[in-house]
Amino acid sequence: PAGGRHWSLPEDVFNRERDAGRIYFGKSGNAMPTVKAYLSDGRDKVxxxxxxxxxxxxxxxxxxxxVLGILGEDCEFITPKPTRLVRRVLDIATHPQSIVLDSFSGSGTTAHAVLEANRQDGGNRRFILVEMEAYADRITAERVRRVSQGYSFEGKQKTELLRRRITWSTLKGIGKLLDEVQKTENLHGHEWDSIKKKVKDEELIVTGERAVTERVEGIGGSFTYCTLGEPVELDKVLSGETLPPYDALGAALFHMATNRALDQSQLRESDDYLGRVDEQHVWLIYRPDLDWLKSPQAALTLSRAREIAETDTKSKHLVFAPARYVSQKMLADEKVPVEFAPLPFALYRIDRS
Incomplete structure (x- = not known):
């Protein structure tokens, strides 16, 4: 790229797209490159x-x-964004396999829009929402729960299925537009009591409508709701100023080792066990007690490694511990499928006397 600019795509992806004829350099052939987008890619609004x-x-x-219709009249969130607005962004900026991040998720409109987009085109977009306010569970997550699983409602539910601007070019190709409307009705007609079509402000709008008196059916999809625990501040841990509880440190180490969230239901602190991912178990020998961490009990020994391996002889075992009394070579020679990972506690000197 020229000075002051950067790759808009990874270089290898750019080169592959260019070789496939999907990069446009303008009529002169030396303009700023632009990625071509085709209707066949599944984007009908680009x-x-x-x-x-x-x-x-x-x-x-x-x-x-x-939002009031979904969560009830007592919902105190007063500045939600329209789902149609976020859907418009998704139509332009995503493909059916995209991952969408909203770092300030508020009332959960982004997740709602992603679920709607997936239902409409059969996509598998995923979302990551982040919200630090106290309403994260009762508003943000609850909206997503209700939208995906269904919720009580009285009135008329409406969802926009198609919107096209009416221009002279559109009128000249009216047959194509009518086919698109018919395709939309055929695809979604069974989901609604009626499909409404109207022209307003030079736009054709096709809307699905249904009368709801008891419960709105969910639009599908699922999500996992996670909360953050107290931060594990490594500098304070190293100085001994603070020692995090077992589950907090275990969650951080488990994620670091596996790139997965720790399932607290698997954790067994009394056995030093964190959990399993695929064919690997993860263990943590630790107590939030400075004297204990300096004692021989905190070290991985050959006998302890064998005990750990015996719990599942066909899988590998990763063991975090402040120290060890057995080398990795000895573990390999003894055919004990255990790998030692040292905790970052330089101050914990095992008393070998």
């Missing part, structure tokens, strides 16, 4: 506009009504 009027994306009042 042109981003700099101005999205209310008629296209809705407004905060619509969003507020939507």
């Amino acid at each position: 042109i981003a506009r700099t101005w999205w009027p209310y008629r296209s994306t809705g407004g905060n009042q619509d969003a507020k009504k939507e």
Whole structure:
């Protein structure tokens, strides 16, 4: 790239796309490269506009009504974003396998929009939501639960299925537009009581509507709700100023070793066991007690390694411990499938006297 610019795609991906003829360098052949997007890629809306009027994306009042309909009139969240707005972003910026991150997720509109997009095109988009406020469970996560699993509601439920701007070019190709409308009705007609079509502000809008008196059916999808524990501050651990509880340190080490979240239901502190991922078990020899950590009890020994291996002789075992009395070579020679991983506690000197 030229000075001051950077790769918009990984270089190997860019080169592959260029070789496939999917990179456009302008009419002159030396303009700034642009990735070509085709309808066959599953994107039926690929042109981003700099101005999205209310008629296209809705407004905060619509969003507020939507959230109240899902969570009830006592929901105190007053600034939700319209689902239609986020859907518009997803139409332009994602493909059916995208991962969507919302670091300030508020009322959970992003997750709602992702689930709707997946239902409409059969995609497998995934979302990661982050919310630090106290309402994260009762509003953010609860909205996603209700939208995916269903919720009580009285009134009329509406979901926009298709929106197309009416121009002279559209009218000249009216047959194509009518086919698209018919395709939308055929695909989603069974999901709604009726499919409404109207032209408003030079746009054709196709909406699915159903009367709901007791419960709105969920649109599918699932998610895992996680909370963060107290931070494990390594510098304070090294100085001995603070010692995190077993489960907190175990969660951090388990994720570091496996790139997976620790399942607390697997954890057995009394056995020094954290859990299993695929064909590997993870263990942690640790107590939040400085004197204990300096004692021989905190070290991995050959006998302890054998005990650990005996719990599952066909799998590997990763053991975190402050120290060890057995080398990795000896473990290999003895055919004990245990790997030692030292805890970062330089101050914990095992008393060998």
